[in-house]
Amino acid sequence: MRYARYQLMAFTMISIVIQPSVLAAEEMVLEKVMKGHEKNMQLIAGGIAREDYEQVVKASLAVIDPPHPSSTLGEKLKLMGFLGSNIGRFKDLDRDTKERAAVLAKTARGKNGEATIAAFQRLQMSCLACHAEFRKPFQDYFNH
Numbered sequence: 001m002r003y004a005r006y007q008l009m010a011f012t013m014i015s016i017v018i019q020p021s022v023l024a025a026e027e028m029v030l031e032k033v034m035k036g037h038e039k040n041m042q043l044i045a046g047g048i049a050r051e052d053y054e055q056v057v058k059a060s061l062a063v064i065d066p067p068h069p070s071s072t073l074g075e076k077l078k079l080m081g082f083l084g085s086n087i088g089r090f091k092d093l094d095r096d097t098k099e100r101a102a103v104l105a106k107t108a109r110g111k112n113g114e115a116t117i118a119a120f121q122r123l124q125m126s127c128l129a130c131h132a133e134f135r136k137p138f139q140d141y142f143n144h
């Protein structure tokens with residue numbers, strides 16, 4: 001028990017030491033998640049156009065729970081450094097997107113085209129809300 005804890009501590013310390021250099025070369029998890037969002041939004045739009053509501057439901061659920069590797073401790077620390085006291089706001093905006101994606105999935109199950117399009121629009125607005133506040137600062141901070 002105690003040994004395991006020391007091991008974890010040592011691992012954590014090593015992560016802190018080695019991550020920054022690794023991060024410089026690697027794409028951040030946040031960017032992978034965003035690319036996934038982009039793909040799923042295209043699938044949703046395509047599903048609406050073909051009235052393939054199953055596809056809309058599937059892609060909406062993928063927006064809520066995107067498959068991605070968990071962030072390294074180094075990335076978490078970098079993100080925390082960037083967000084600072086805005087972390088609560090960032091999380092709220094992230095939650096909005098997930099809630100609206102859940103509403104979209106539910107609406108699409110009803111196979112009502114107009115309602116589905118309206119729910120899709122509300123989801124897009126939530127993406128825009130976070131980008132309007134955080135995209136530019138993110139790029140400035142991480143030197144994109």
Ligand code: HEC
Pocket residue numbers: 031034035037038041063090091093094097123124126127128130131134135138139144
């Ligand atoms: C909680 C904040 C937040 C939410 C919500 C959010 N994004 Fe983003 N997104 C960001 C940030 C920050 C960036 C800038 C990342 C960068 O430039 O590397 C970004 C960048 C992107 C990019 C550009 C990625 C690239 O490789 O240049 C796409 C595409 C994107 N988001 C799509 C979406 C979509 C679609 C949604 C909604 C389903 C969404 N995002 C919701 C924060 C958010």
